[in-house]
Amino acid sequence: MASVDNMVPPGESAEPFHDHEPDPRRRDFINIAAVAFAGVGAVAIVLPLINQMNPSADVLAQSTTELDLSKIAPGQAIKASFRKQPLFVRNLTPQEIAAANAVSLSELRDPQSLAERTKEGKNNWLITLGVCTHLGCVPLGAGEGENRGPFGGYFCPCHGSAYDTAARIRQGPAPKNLTVPEYVFTSDTTVTVG
Amino acid sequence: MSFPWAKHYAPKQPLMRWLDEKLPVPRLVYNAVGAGYPVPRNLNYFWNFGVLAGAALSIQIITGIVLAMHYAANGGVAFGSIESIMRDVNAGWFLRYAHANGASMFLLVVYIHIGRGLYYGSYKAPREMVWLLGVVIFLLMMATAFMGYVLPWGQMSFWGAQVITGFFSAIPVVGETIRIWLLGGFAPDNAALNRFFSLHYLLPFVTAGVIILHIWALHIPGSGNPTGVDVKGEQDTVPFHPYYTAKDAVGLGVFLLVFALLLFFSPNLLGHPDNYVEANPLSTPAHIVPEWYFLPFYAILKSFTADFILPAKLWGVLAMFGSILLLFFLPWLDSSPIRSANFRPAYRKFLAILLLDLFVLGYVGGAEPRPWVILMGQIASAYYFAHFLIILPIVARTERPRPLPNSITEAVLAKHAGLGPHKSAMAS
Numbered sequence: 001m002a003s004v005d006n007m008v009p010p011g012e013s014a015e016p017f018h019d020h021e022p023d024p025r026r027r028d029f030i031n032i033a034a035v036a037f038a039g040v041g042a043v044a045i046v047l048p049l050i051n052q053m054n055p056s057a058d059v060l061a062q063s064t065t066e067l068d069l070s071k072i073a074p075g076q077a078i079k080a081s082f083r084k085q086p087l088f089v090r091n092l093t094p095q096e097i098a099a100a101n102a103v104s105l106s107e108l109r110d111p112q113s114l115a116e117r118t119k120e121g122k123n124n125w126l127i128t129l130g131v132c133t134h135l136g137c138v139p140l141g142a143g144e145g146e147n148r149g150p151f152g153g154y155f156c157p158c159h160g161s162a163y164d165t166a167a168r169i170r171q172g173p174a175p176k177n178l179t180v181p182e183y184v185f186t187s188d189t190t191v192t193v194g
Numbered sequence: 195m196s197f198p199w200a201k202h203y204a205p206k207q208p209l210m211r212w213l214d215e216k217l218p219v220p221r222l223v224y225n226a227v228g229a230g231y232p233v234p235r236n237l238n239y240f241w242n243f244g245v246l247a248g249a250a251l252s253i254q255i256i257t258g259i260v261l262a263m264h265y266a267a268n269g270g271v272a273f274g275s276i277e278s279i280m281r282d283v284n285a286g287w288f289l290r291y292a293h294a295n296g297a298s299m300f301l302l303v304v305y306i307h308i309g310r311g312l313y314y315g316s317y318k319a320p321r322e323m324v325w326l327l328g329v330v331i332f333l334l335m336m337a338t339a340f341m342g343y344v345l346p347w348g349q350m351s352f353w354g355a356q357v358i359t360g361f362f363s364a365i366p367v368v369g370e371t372i373r374i375w376l377l378g379g380f381a382p383d384n385a386a387l388n389r390f391f392s393l394h395y396l397l398p399f400v401t402a403g404v405i406i407l408h409i410w411a412l413h414i415p416g417s418g419n420p421t422g423v424d425v426k427g428e429q430d431t432v433p434f435h436p437y438y439t440a441k442d443a444v445g446l447g448v449f450l451l452v453f454a455l456l457l458f459f460s461p462n463l464l465g466h467p468d469n470y471v472e473a474n475p476l477s478t479p480a481h482i483v484p485e486w487y488f489l490p491f492y493a494i495l496k497s498f499t500a501d502f503i504l505p506a507k508l509w510g511v512l513a514m515f516g517s518i519l520l521l522f523f524l525p526w527l528d529s530s531p532i533r534s535a536n537f538r539p540a541y542r543k544f545l546a547i548l549l550l551d552l553f554v555l556g557y558v559g560g561a562e563p564r565p566w567v568i569l570m571g572q573i574a575s576a577y578y579f580a581h582f583l584i585i586l587p588i589v590a591r592t593e594r595p596r597p598l599p600n601s602i603t604e605a606v607l608a609k610h611a612g613l614g615p616h617k618s619a620m621a622s
Binding site: 059086130133138159172174175 | 353361379381482505508
């Protein structure tokens with residue numbers, strides 16, 4: 001077609017027959033179909049290439065941890081390992097439980113009561129991952145003599161996040177409370193995590 | 195390549211003429227970094243740093259390939275294999291220290307190279323693409339440096355990997371899934387170490403490829419110069435070889451001297467002692483700090499401590515990546531047609547403040563999170579963004595630049611007033 005950009009006058013177009021052809025032509029259709037099919041094949045090949053990055057079967061297999069709580073005195077905490085991540089188990093003192101319950105939920109960043117974070121009748125056993133919800137450091141406070149921070153729970157030395165005695169985030173950049181993993185009491189003094 | 199008066203490659207030797215017909219690689223080199231590339235005659239030593247960065251990358255690739263012959267990327271033995279390189283492998287200590295300090299030297303010269311670009315307006319038209327590719331190279335370098343730092347599998351390696359992959363968990367909804375996918379586990383372990391090694395080996399070659407594009411894009415308009423004035427004629431340029439090959443060689447000598455000082459007299463100056471302790475997933479070092487070249491960005495990450503619509507953590511990660519991605523928009527944020535800060539009195543002052551600001555951020559990045567440090571980091575982070583998003587566009591519109599010279603040659607001759615170009619060459 002003639003236009004400002006293409007100065008061939010009408011009727012003398014170099015490709016006069018194209019006006020009568022259906023659009024897309026049969027040949028275009030075959031092209032589109034072939035390339036689309038190859039595209040589907042390419043996507044099918046990309047899937048395993050992406051999936052190989054996910055945790056492998058042996059990593060997933062290390063999924064439960066058994067713990068014996070009988071040796072943990074009130075006020076004491078231990079570090080265990082769960083899925084290659086640190087796990088904090090803490091035997092809260094009555095004062096710590098009272099301190100956690102005294103906080104009103106409205107002033108918390110991630111509102112949860114101590115009761116929601118522990119098992120019924122076992123409010124003194126606070127079991128959480130020892131992984132700061134900011135960027136994954138191990139907070140201090142589970143070991144003997146470690147800094148428990150301004151709220152008496154855990155304190156992350158990396159970027160200064162402070163957790164209270166229910167391991168709830170109170171100060172600093174972390175967005176969430178320390179994660180409570182799934183666990184069950186198999187007896188009065190043993191738990192299975194995971 | 196860029197100017198009509200560029201010298202043409204005309205090999206006289208029959209073998210070279212034969213080669214030129216079959217595979218004209220010498221012609222390519224001649225036109226790229228030989229006598230066939232005309233360059234402004236007035237470049238100062240800040241124009242050395244591109245070549246120095248190339249030299250640093252070469253050193254990293256050579257030492258890295260050799261180290262890979264002795265290193266084992268397995269969580270159980272990685273730390274031990276590094277110690278064996280240091281103690282048992284012949285000249286292993288030299289190769290590892292060269293590679294570790296070479297990374298610092300590479301980042302150092304690249305920061306000066308970027309600073310040169312900011313001062314002399316190298317990011318402005320017609321060289322925007324050179325700048326954009328440069329930012330891509332910088333991002334690739336940062337990824338490569340981070341993954342390389344993980345490989346020794348010391349405490350800082352491990353916890354650095356934990357913190358940096360933790361950035362991705364800030365993404366709403368899918369963040370944690372992405373983090374686990376990147377690590378191949380719930381915490382950094384064998385799977386993560388192996389893939390980091392694979393990518394650490396790959397990315398330098400990708401970087402080298404982007405550098406070729408960077409130089410290609412540069413050679414279309416030709417090199418900039420300290421006056422920022424365009425080349426007007428043949429009298430404004432000299433051939434790259436021998437003039438700038440010689441000048442670059444002087445700079446390379448100084449670079450190697452500084453490198454040697456670091457390497458032979460204080461190889462652990464820029465490292466962290468905690469990385470000589472093997473990775474322990476159950477104990478975080480009291481104070482995690484990245485390598486010096488990431489400190490300003492780390493300070494920006496740490497500056498967000500309160501939620502505001504989005505969680506503080508997400509803000510920190512967005513701001514940290516944003517501080518680098520911002521550089522992609524620089525050619526359009528600064529609308530001033532004057533390139534060189536020598537003729538932009540206001541911009542020049544603000545650039546000096548930005549430099550100071552980056553040093554403050556660097557200090558904050560490495561300091562412990564006490565309240566006044568956090569406040570200082572917040573002010574400095576805010577200023578960083580204000581410089582690019584507020585100050586720069588306003589200065590570009592309101593500033594009255596100093597008069598530009600009519601040409602490069604005029605500027606050169608004015609500097610040596612009263613002397614002709616030949617006499618001045620002899621005098622200096």
